Amino acid sequence: MPYRYRVSLEETDNGDTEKRRLVFDTVNHDDIFSVIDRIAAKSVLPADETAEFAVGLKLFGEIMLRHRGDPLFQELLGQVGAFIRKLKALEDRSPADAEA
Template identity: 40%
Template sequence: MNKKYNHYTVTLEHTYSPSDADLHRRVEVVFDNHDNLFDVIDKLQDRDHFGDMGQSTEFAIGLKMFSEVMLRNKDNALFEEFLPAFKDFMKKLKSSN
């Protein structure tokens, strides 16, 4: 864990399956992020891009987890074409109300 970063734990629990499939085991992820995710969640909920607070929260968590991994691995060929578009997307998101 990086002492300069915020530390988080996310727990994902599969609580229902519409196809009656077996529920998956619980997954817990411990990770660092340079941003305070609760501040990001609050900002995106205030902007209400989706008309749904739950979706704003999902978006904030998913976006920040994904972007942190991508930034740590920015030289990975997997992100080569995506990174420039992602930078443009983030600029647009940060400038939106």
Template identity: 35%
Template sequence: MKQHRYRITVEHLADANGQPSAYDKPMQFEVGNHDDVFAVVERVKRRGDFDDTTTAAFAVGLKLFSEVMIENRSNLLFEEFSPHFFEFMKKLKKGIPPD
């Protein structure tokens, strides 16, 4: 399957108490996705559910998670959850304006 390729970088800035991070390097990895994640973020923004930062976190996290589920659909870890998740995705996509 053809996929868009992404480099994901997560940098820990501070702990829950506001203290500087003990992690000296960002976590970085490359991953593929069947969707254009940037386009998905823009479409979800048009729904108006969240502010821009929350929308980006929600949409990117959702796309990363859903791609893992798709690529590992036979994994028993997802057996009970996947029908509910895919129903949620159908409802979400109904409310997203097309490009």
């Protein structure tokens, strides 16, 4: 079942220029909120970077899958797939364990 999302990106501080905003709808084969929770449980990144990493990875991964026949993405498929398998295989650990 595809999951549907609305993504919003808003500049918060960019000097004197007018702040820009981007909003777009997207579909993903995974529940991105669940992915964020699973990555957070592994404590592979600081807590304040987990959502940023997970959302970026899932948005990029979905585009890569949609365009897997494009030579631009073909080279990355195996490498990104191996990275994701390695990430999934990591054991859950507490944030204290991650610092040790």
